[in-house]
Amino acid sequence: EVQLVESGGGLVQPGGSLILSCSASGFLFSNYPMSWVRQAPGRGLEFVAGISRDSVMTYYADSVKGRFTIFRDNSKSTSYLQMSSLRTEDTAVYHCLKGVGNYLTLAVDYWGQGTLVTVSS
Amino acid sequence: NFMLSQPHSVAESPGKTVTISCTRSSGSIASNYVQWHQQRPGSSPTTVIYEDNQRPSGVPDRFSGSLDYSSKSASLTISGLKTEDEADYYCQSYGVFGGGTRLTVL
Secondary structure: OOEEEEEOOEEEOOOOOEEEEEEEEOOOHHHOOEEEEEEOOOOOEEEEEEEOOOOOOEEEOOOOOOOEEEEEEHHHOEEEEEEOOOOHHHOEEEEEEEEOOOOOOOOEEEEOOOEEEEEOO | OOOEEOOOEEEEOOOOOEEEEEEEOOOOOOOOOEEEEEEOOOOOOEEEEEOOOEOOOOOOOOEEEEEEOOOOEEEEEEOOOOHHHOEEEEEEEOOEEOOOEEEEEO
């Protein structure tokens, strides 16, 4: 059974930093791309970032480019989202997603439960 | 960049079939795979269709996905509607999500 467990969310001040982690199990982690999607309270879904299985290719939404970094450690079956220069509009539940196939197409098939990030003073 | 447009809401009776559309604003609908995600009230999203027409393990075959190249749209069809299908449905292609469609089963 595919399981994705996010951690690292919390309350942070504007301009601050945070690192989210996603621990994966139930599949061969190193074979698949991974992604992060967020959902602000009462709003729709927004694709944040994606990374290929070998970390060679990455994708970032324009809204986070230059502030967020996605990376992964295949030896630990874990993906990460490093967030800096956080803004109030970054407040959201952040979900980790398992990708599909060999390439970074941003096709996804499993979601984690998410971790809440609140940016407020 | 392109946008994905979905109807705000649809409603249908239990046992019936419903189709939700997702129209791409520019470029071919086949340029990037289309996924469909279900979000029940108070729950995290789950994927019901990936890569246009594939179902993740555990998703019933009442859910199906298709593309219409002429109208640049993707469709999610749910047959034999159940009350448990009541949810928001989002299409997604590459890094773009549609605005979501609220399905009411009444």
